[in-house]
Amino acid sequence: MSDDRQMLTEVATGLFGDLCTPEDVVAAEATAWSxxxxxxxxxxxxxxxxxxxxxxxxxxxxxxxCALLTVAGRFAAPVPLAETGLLAGWALAAAGLExxxxxxxxxxxxxxxxxxxxGRRLTARLSRVPWxxxxxxxxxxxxxxxxxxxxxxxxxxxxxxxxRNLAAEPRxxxxxxxxxxxxxxxxxxxxxxxxxxxxxRGALARSAQIAGALARVSELxxxxxxxxxxxxRPIARFQAVQAHLVTIAEETQLAGLAAQxxxxxxxxxxxxxDVAAAKxxxxxxxxxxxxxxxQAHGAIGMTKEYELGQLTRRLWSxxxxxxxxxxxxxxxxxxxxxxxxxxxxxxxxxxxxxxLAGSPEGAVA
Amino acid sequence: MQFAPTxxxxxxxxxxxxxxDFLAAELPxxxxxxxxxxxxxxxxxxxxxxxxxxxxxxxxxxxxxxGRSAVDxxxxxxxxxxxxxxxxxxxxxxxxTAPALLHxxxxxxxxxxxxxxxxxxxxxxxxxxxxxxxxxLASVRTRATRVEGGWTVTGTKVWTSEAHNNHFFAVLCRxxxxxxxxxxxxxxxxxxxxxxxxxTVSPIPYLDGSHHFNEVALEEVFVPDDxxxxxxxxxxxxxxxxxxxxxxxxxxWLSTFPVxxxxxxxxxxxxxxxxxxxxxxxxxxxxxxxLSLSVARSxxxxxxxxxxxxxxxxxxxxxxxDLVEALRDAAETELDQGSGSLFQALLAEAVLTSPSYxxxxxxxxxxxxxxxxxxxx
Numbered sequence: 162m163s164d165d166r167q168m169l170t171e172v173a174t175g176l177f178g179d180l181c182t183p184e185d186v187v188a189a190e191a192t193a194w195s196x197x198x199x200x201x202x203x204x205x206x207x208x209x210x211x212x213x214x215x216x217x218x219x220x221x222x223x224x225x226x227c228a229l230l231t232v233a234g235r236f237a238a239p240v241p242l243a244e245t246g247l248l249a250g251w252a253l254a255a256a257g258l259e260x261x262x263x264x265x266x267x268x269x270x271x272x273x274x275x276x277x278x279x280g281r282r283l284t285a286r287l288s289r290v291p292w293x294x295x296x297x298x299x300x301x302x303x304x305x306x307x308x309x310x311x312x313x314x315x316x317x318x319x320x321x322x323x324x325r326n327l328a329a330e331p332r333x334x335x336x337x338x339x340x341x342x343x344x345x346x347x348x349x350x351x352x353x354x355x356x357x358x359x360x361x362r363g364a365l366a367r368s369a370q371i372a373g374a375l376a377r378v379s380e381l382x383x384x385x386x387x388x389x390x391x392x393x394r395p396i397a398r399f400q401a402v403q404a405h406l407v408t409i410a411e412e413t414q415l416a417g418l419a420a421q422x423x424x425x426x427x428x429x430x431x432x433x434x435d436v437a438a439a440k441x442x443x444x445x446x447x448x449x450x451x452x453x454x455x456q457a458h459g460a461i462g463m464t465k466e467y468e469l470g471q472l473t474r475r476l477w478s479x480x481x482x483x484x485x486x487x488x489x490x491x492x493x494x495x496x497x498x499x500x501x502x503x504x505x506x507x508x509x510x511x512x513x514x515x516x517l518a519g520s521p522e523g524a525v526a
Numbered sequence: 527m528q529f530a531p532t533x534x535x536x537x538x539x540x541x542x543x544x545x546x547d548f549l550a551a552e553l554p555x556x557x558x559x560x561x562x563x564x565x566x567x568x569x570x571x572x573x574x575x576x577x578x579x580x581x582x583x584x585x586x587x588x589x590x591x592x593g594r595s596a597v598d599x600x601x602x603x604x605x606x607x608x609x610x611x612x613x614x615x616x617x618x619x620x621x622x623t624a625p626a627l628l629h630x631x632x633x634x635x636x637x638x639x640x641x642x643x644x645x646x647x648x649x650x651x652x653x654x655x656x657x658x659x660x661x662x663l664a665s666v667r668t669r670a671t672r673v674e675g676g677w678t679v680t681g682t683k684v685w686t687s688e689a690h691n692n693h694f695f696a697v698l699c700r701x702x703x704x705x706x707x708x709x710x711x712x713x714x715x716x717x718x719x720x721x722x723x724x725x726t727v728s729p730i731p732y733l734d735g736s737h738h739f740n741e742v743a744l745e746e747v748f749v750p751d752d753x754x755x756x757x758x759x760x761x762x763x764x765x766x767x768x769x770x771x772x773x774x775x776x777x778x779w780l781s782t783f784p785v786x787x788x789x790x791x792x793x794x795x796x797x798x799x800x801x802x803x804x805x806x807x808x809x810x811x812x813x814x815x816x817l818s819l820s821v822a823r824s825x826x827x828x829x830x831x832x833x834x835x836x837x838x839x840x841x842x843x844x845x846x847x848d849l850v851e852a853l854r855d856a857a858e859t860e861l862d863q864g865s866g867s868l869f870q871a872l873l874a875e876a877v878l879t880s881p882s883y884x885x886x887x888x889x890x891x892x893x894x895x896x897x898x899x900x901x902x903x
Contacts, residue, residue: 383901400895403894403895406898406902407840411841414834414837419809422531425531437809438809441809441810442810487802489805489809491801491805493808494796497790497804498793498796498800502791503787506608506609509808510815512534512815512819513531
């Protein structure tokens with residue numbers, strides 16, 4: 162990891178460690194918000210990492226943002242860190258739209274969603290928008306006059322039906338009924354700024370969060386099984402339990418490295434193959450590792466207060482968000498099939514590409 | 527535990543392109559791919575590879591090798607395995623015996639064996655398992671008795687892959703009696719010529735009917751002192767370290783890749799279900815490759831990633847098997863080794879041989895114990 166990114170990770174780990182304890186997460190789940198954490202993150206500029214400074218962001222690249230998201234995932238952070246900068250901030254900056262204060266969110270277009278823009282009048286229904294109800298704006302795409310545009314829709318003008326994911330993170334449905342948008346709310350979407358690209362970024366973000374959460378699940382499982390005694394010895398000494406620990410470690414490393422490579426290869430934008438593979442792997446890892454971790458923990462893992470459940474409920478939510486395993490496997494498979502049998506190995510063996518800034522030839526990132 | 531992402535340097539990329547071009551020219555388009563490192567024994571191919579400098583890559587130039595990095599070896603190995611190249615003749619000697627000779631062998635042993643290995647002409651089998659000794663290697667019964675100028679060895683080794691085609695094997699045997707509570711002591715590795723008159727190689731038909739396994743009986747085989755590999759009494763430490771770092775290479779996750787490629791080649795169009803199968807396997811292969819390459823890079827940096835290597839083998843070999851079953855399920859077929867479809871024939875071969883992937887080089891269960899100890903540390 163580059164020195165800057167290493168430092169970013171360390172600073173973020175300290176911040177989350179202070180302000181996002183398991184008790185803080187319990188409290189935030191009750192109120193659907195963690196203002197103290199968000200304010201501290203905003204002061205540090207973390208939500209807008211990867212958004213160019215000239216557009217009002219904090220600078221840095223996609224890999225920096227993903228490093229932060231990995232830390233956030235590890236702490237089960239109940240805040241729209243990915244949505245505000247890496248997703249909404251990216252689309253707004255690319256379209257030359259203003260970056261509003263506060264939290265931002267996005268809608269990639271779920272089944273049943275509609276966005277109709279006539280002039281600047283918006284009629285839309287967007288479902289399961291992360292922290293939609295408390296965001297200043299929700300960023301979505303619309304077609305108007307034969308052109309694709311980025312819409313920065315003020316949530317104050319929407320009616321909000323609250324919803325939650327399995328981790329009690331807000332996933333709200335917002336409806337705009339023939340609302341006049343402000344002047345700074347619509348701009349043409351440049352090439353490469355479209356729902357597919359937004360979904361890809363969303364999938365990368367969730368892959369990074371899953372990687373962080375899995376790392377913590379792995380630690381918790383090792384700690385618990387090393388301490389818990391049954392039949393006169395730590396349960397980690399039993400081969401059947403060891404098998405769970407190894408499975409968790411494998412899936413954690415597999416998903417973690419795939420997410421890291423996908424983030425590092427985003428120069429500047431994520432590549433389809435990398436992200437599709439990373440999200441498919443992350444989803445499978447989340448499923449397999451969560452099951453093994455619960456099995457290794459026994460009943461304590463089934464309690465609301467214990468940290469494991471905060472992480473696994475997020476894993477079970479994040480694996481589906483911005484496309485689940487089947488979605489990304491199918492999309493990746495279609496693309497690979499279109500390229501033909503002899504292109505399969507070159508694709509699989511692509512790996513991390515290009516030179517890494519500041520790294521000598523062949524060095525580790 | 528540390529798996530760092532790593533990028534191939536321009537020189538490593540160039541090596542990969544070179545191997546790819548070579549394979550495109552060398553392997554006939556209609557040839558049947560070999561599955562994995564033990565897929566097919568082809569001395570001519572091994573010698574051709576050696577002429578290109580792609581055997582004995584880890585062996586220093588003074589012993590006829592090429593002194594290349596672990597990543598260079600990784601790059602060559604993954605291209606060979608992905609293409610289904612017939613590397614069975616030299617692979618075990620190259621992967622396992624050569625490093626053991628370099629670490630533990632005498633100068634004389636290195637000079638005797640390494641140039642032949644690097645030339646793709648001297649092949650080794652492994653001499654560990656016995657009828658009553660599998661994962662618990664310390665229980666081997668093959669015994670060496672001190673005689674003038676060396677040892678006489680008597681015992682039986684089993685599951686000895688390709689002993690009928692290979693030249694030597696390093697026999698793990700007891701050179702001093704087992705002591706209570708110190709069962710790992712008193713074991714040594716002796717290099718035995720498979721063509722010695724006291725050695726009888728008998729086939730043990732493989733599951734699919736092929737000749738791969740052998741029983742190798744040793745009847746008072748004389749082994750001179752200079753064929754003791756490493757320290758007397760250190761055999762157990764030597765074989766376990768020999769196993770440790772060679773666990774995580776592309777040979778542990780690519781054995782069945784040619785089945786996937788030929789499956790895709792025979793699809794005129796893929797359905798959504800088939801695309802999902804293909805995408806899942808490709809995603810998983812990519813992720814495992816990142817891990818495997820990362821271990822190679824860390825070996826080059828001087829690290830000793832034994833836990834990481836065990837994890838990669840455990841997950842990689844299970845992936846090799848998962849791939850086969852996913853394709854069988856997707857193909858909705860009935861398996862036939864004689865099928866006119868290359869994919870179907872390979873699939874049948876893979877179903878019959880894939881149980882070995884999670885056994886050879888340390889079973890899944892042993893690897894989990896190794897990894898779990900490392901994780902807890």
